[in-house]
Amino acid sequence: MPETAAAPDEASRTLEERYGTRRQRGVDRRIAWTAVALLAIGGGAFLAFGGWQQGSAIGFQDIGRTIHGDGEVEVRFEVTAPAGTAVACAVEAQNASKATVGWSVVEVPASERHSSRVTTTLVTTNRAATGHVRDCWALEG
Missing domain, CATH: 2.60.40 (Immunoglobulin-like)
Structure with missing residues (x-):
């Protein structure tokens, strides 16, 4: 039984050596939240300085x-x-x-x-x- 438990670890290690480790999900979420914040700021700036005055x-x-x-x-x-x-x-x-x-x-x-x-x-x-x-x-x- 111990041999079967070691086999997945060895396979994982081999794959990690070949392709690298997975990125952290926390980093991906920070990038997504930063992008959302930048889009919100950009949209607000457009409304304040550009598109809002179209009525006149x-x-x-x-x-x-x-x-x-x-x-x-x-x-x-x-x-x-x-x-x-x-x-x-x-x-x-x-x-x-x-x-x-x-x-x-x-x-x-x-x-x-x-x-x-x-x-x-x-x-x-x-x-x-x-x-x-x-x-x-x-x-x-």
């Missing part, structure tokens, strides 16, 4: 455009912003090759309404094929 975002949508000959394009768009926020929008005219042929920054004054419709006319260097809003942002002050 500035938005815009092109409504239409009218080409007036070789030198002008009229662009109509709607701006959505929190009430009382002044906004500026970059409006661009492009030719058929998508090259910029006209550009203007249009300021939309603060309003008690959340959305405002704006019409602006851009002077172009040559015939425009389209006109659109490129971006909008809140004005300071």
